Amino acid sequence: MMFFDLRKRERIPLYSFIKIATISFFMFCSGIIFAEPLRIAVASNFTSPMQKLAPLFEKETGQKIQLSFGSSGKFYAQIQHGAPFDVFLSADQAKPNKLIQMGLALKESQTVYAKGTLALWSAKLKSVEPITNVLKNARKIAIANPKLAPYGKAAEETLKKLNLWSPLKNKLVQGENIGQTYQFVYTKNADVGFVALSQVLSGDIKGSFWTVPSSFHADIKQSAVVIKKSKQKKMATAFLAFLMRPDIQKKIASFGYQTSIK
Amino acid sequence: MLCKNAEKIPSSKVLSKMTDLKIRLTKNNTAHFSLNIDLRLPNHGVTAIFGRSGSGKTTLLRCIAGLEKSEFGEVSLNGDVWQNTMTWLPPHKRPIGYVFQEASLFPHLSAKENLEFAIKRANTKQTIIDYEEIVTLMGIKPLLAKYPNQLSGGERQRIAIARALLIQPKVLLMDEPLSALDESLKQDILPYLEALCRRVQIPILYISHSIDEIIRLADYLVILDNGKVIDQGRTQKILGKLPTPLLQSQDASVLISGTITEKHKEWGLSKVSFSHHHMMIKSSEEKIGDTMRLRVKSRDVSISLSNEDNSSILNRLAVVIDDLVKDDQDPSMMMVRMLAGDTPILANITALSADKLNLKKGKNVIAQIKSAAVLR
Amino acid sequence: MSLSPGDITAIWLTLKLSALVTCLLLIISTPIAWWLARTQSWLKAPINAIVAMPLVLPPTVLGFYLLIFLGPDGTLGSLLNELGMSPLPFSFKGLVVASMIYSLPFVVQPIQNSFAAMGNRPLEVAATLRASPWNRFVYVALPLAKPGYLSAAILGFAHTVGEFGVVLMIGGNIQGETRVLSVQIYDHVEALEYGQAHFLSLIMVAFAFCVLALLYALQKRGKNTVIESAF
Numbered sequence: 001m002m003f004f005d006l007r008k009r010e011r012i013p014l015y016s017f018i019k020i021a022t023i024s025f026f027m028f029c030s031g032i033i034f035a036e037p038l039r040i041a042v043a044s045n046f047t048s049p050m051q052k053l054a055p056l057f058e059k060e061t062g063q064k065i066q067l068s069f070g071s072s073g074k075f076y077a078q079i080q081h082g083a084p085f086d087v088f089l090s091a092d093q094a095k096p097n098k099l100i101q102m103g104l105a106l107k108e109s110q111t112v113y114a115k116g117t118l119a120l121w122s123a124k125l126k127s128v129e130p131i132t133n134v135l136k137n138a139r140k141i142a143i144a145n146p147k148l149a150p151y152g153k154a155a156e157e158t159l160k161k162l163n164l165w166s167p168l169k170n171k172l173v174q175g176e177n178i179g180q181t182y183q184f185v186y187t188k189n190a191d192v193g194f195v196a197l198s199q200v201l202s203g204d205i206k207g208s209f210w211t212v213p214s215s216f217h218a219d220i221k222q223s224a225v226v227i228k229k230s231k232q233k234k235m236a237t238a239f240l241a242f243l244m245r246p247d248i249q250k251k252i253a254s255f256g257y258q259t260s261i262k
Numbered sequence: 263m264l265c266k267n268a269e270k271i272p273s274s275k276v277l278s279k280m281t282d283l284k285i286r287l288t289k290n291n292t293a294h295f296s297l298n299i300d301l302r303l304p305n306h307g308v309t310a311i312f313g314r315s316g317s318g319k320t321t322l323l324r325c326i327a328g329l330e331k332s333e334f335g336e337v338s339l340n341g342d343v344w345q346n347t348m349t350w351l352p353p354h355k356r357p358i359g360y361v362f363q364e365a366s367l368f369p370h371l372s373a374k375e376n377l378e379f380a381i382k383r384a385n386t387k388q389t390i391i392d393y394e395e396i397v398t399l400m401g402i403k404p405l406l407a408k409y410p411n412q413l414s415g416g417e418r419q420r421i422a423i424a425r426a427l428l429i430q431p432k433v434l435l436m437d438e439p440l441s442a443l444d445e446s447l448k449q450d451i452l453p454y455l456e457a458l459c460r461r462v463q464i465p466i467l468y469i470s471h472s473i474d475e476i477i478r479l480a481d482y483l484v485i486l487d488n489g490k491v492i493d494q495g496r497t498q499k500i501l502g503k504l505p506t507p508l509l510q511s512q513d514a515s516v517l518i519s520g521t522i523t524e525k526h527k528e529w530g531l532s533k534v535s536f537s538h539h540h541m542m543i544k545s546s547e548e549k550i551g552d553t554m555r556l557r558v559k560s561r562d563v564s565i566s567l568s569n570e571d572n573s574s575i576l577n578r579l580a581v582v583i584d585d586l587v588k589d590d591q592d593p594s595m596m597m598v599r600m601l602a603g604d605t606p607i608l609a610n611i612t613a614l615s616a617d618k619l620n621l622k623k624g625k626n627v628i629a630q631i632k633s634a635a636v637l638r
Numbered sequence: 639m640s641l642s643p644g645d646i647t648a649i650w651l652t653l654k655l656s657a658l659v660t661c662l663l664l665i666i667s668t669p670i671a672w673w674l675a676r677t678q679s680w681l682k683a684p685i686n687a688i689v690a691m692p693l694v695l696p697p698t699v700l701g702f703y704l705l706i707f708l709g710p711d712g713t714l715g716s717l718l719n720e721l722g723m724s725p726l727p728f729s730f731k732g733l734v735v736a737s738m739i740y741s742l743p744f745v746v747q748p749i750q751n752s753f754a755a756m757g758n759r760p761l762e763v764a765a766t767l768r769a770s771p772w773n774r775f776v777y778v779a780l781p782l783a784k785p786g787y788l789s790a791a792i793l794g795f796a797h798t799v800g801e802f803g804v805v806l807m808i809g810g811n812i813q814g815e816t817r818v819l820s821v822q823i824y825d826h827v828e829a830l831e832y833g834q835a836h837f838l839s840l841i842m843v844a845f846a847f848c849v850l851a852l853l854y855a856l857q858k859r860g861k862n863t864v865i866e867s868a869f
Contacts, residue, residue, distance in 0.1 A: 173810030
């Protein structure tokens, strides 16, 4: 009797353990299947707006979002090689265009979700005006690599417009992306630099800045697309629609972008 | 025990005050080991430092060389102070040659370059031996172009000894130079060492735990145990004492030092004479007039009461019994100490024989030694 | 596919930087390695850790801190400024300093290992042969540490050639001054010029293979192995 009892007592917890394990295993699997997040690749300059906007979308729809931040060029290459993104928020228009041409993104989904604003910023000067003098007196001027970053290209166009490109060319130091350009100015290693207004506004505002009029350069159109391979095209499209909603566009504008509202 | 007081090397008589190696050291290495040494050693000949491993032999030598520091120490050679409370000479400023236990040639240099390393840095004030001579003496001419990894252990050690001498030291320190070699290599290298010890006119301190090496090389013997000197004196005297526990670990032997007086080619035997006594030994290369050092093991010696000519044993020495003691380890055996003139001889015989022959101190007996048992 | 003038400038700049950094590192690593190999001091562990830190720190961390310390507000930057020296970021000199910090463990460790491996005995032997401490170091320790120096030089050079993150952070991408090969490749990739990127990358792959093959070949030849002293 005693032995029997002991064995029985042993068996009960083991049995319930198996039951719990089995149930949790199925719950775990179903979790993977049903709660797949929306994967969004975001150009680094749009990092801080996105961090604020994604929770709003999650709250409204109950859809989880997984954000990846990085350079548009890198995302472009990754998507080309099958990276599992649902939406791509590029810093330019060229890369989404190319993806559409290659048949990797949905043409009808392409949306200009924001236009970038360029700013001349210095972390150490009290004023960056008059800009021509400031630029001429600067020892190092930071810009983003014009070959790679739309903000770099806009900076180049701005300097050309001011007839300062050739005279100042050897003072230029290039960040690989607009984030690095921001670092150069922030650490005062560069006296001034052309960065995104959104960056200047997102940090504690140090020094002084001047907003470059949009007439000085071609629009920095930031466009988004839905990736063709996505298994959640509906949700992805819904997300792009969400970005274009007037209340959200207003929010984006407040981060230092030009939008359809402003 | 005989000679209870160790015979001190007669520093005042034989050696003038300024020509000796004076060593006083205190060193506490660990909780278990401390060195406490007060020695005055002769500034010529070979002084062997004998002791079991862990007795502090190597530490003593390293302190003399300056490779290790002792808390308290005075080291001086012929009045030149190397170390006292005021002075500390680093090793490279001490006029020493040092031969390490294991081969210590620089692996990146050939044998010749190893020797040149010493020649370049040699003491120019005195020359104890020149390059050509040491190369011949140690028989290393054919080895000079080779690198250490192409040499045998014995060859490496011969080069290392030559190198230590080419620095032209005032004293040569040798730390068990043969211990890393196997027995046959030892026998190969010993003749070179003997030749060297006879040739150089500087004092040699030679660490060893082999009675064999000591008998062949050492003029003086210092016995070290647990960091302290327990006995010191002429090798012959120390070895002729009844064996101390330390010496018992090896075959108790005595050293007989004599001169070749006759050679009998037809029998292949040589006659060795010492203090009015004679012994026949097997001949080899030696010439008449050469000095020989012979090792006679106590178990190869038997005792007879009369000098009868009917025995096959050639060597029968008329001796006087000096002392006899029972063997601690083996109650059936007895150790008998005899004197042939002033040369001590030990015999290991059964207690029964000793009783039968009524052996006692002062009795005249005949010590019989087989010629074939004499080692050189 | 051929190399553009920009590519050639980048290759030349990379070789110049790596050679200079390797030479300087071999010099300053010697006393550090010697001390680390022989000291009993409690400082050994922390100094060892500092030297090895670039091995584990992401280059971006190094680059970021260098940008701050060498900047006009940084400790070193303001010091250099007061001494009337030109600032280090965005200059070749700055890359040299950064690369030296970044490649330090790759040079110190092989040398340190070979100093440690030789032990005390050869130096004691030399001391009894009337060699002064400096003499012992030059004629005994250095020749015995040769395999270590060889692998230190190879690894230091190769590691500097392959450096990217730190250069990217403090270089400012100036052609002929700070745009080294790895940055050039990065730019090609980012600009979607994959052909050019492939070509330069292949050069790097071939270089890395040759360096490692050389290292292992030396290991086979020498008794004191190069690889052993390297790792």
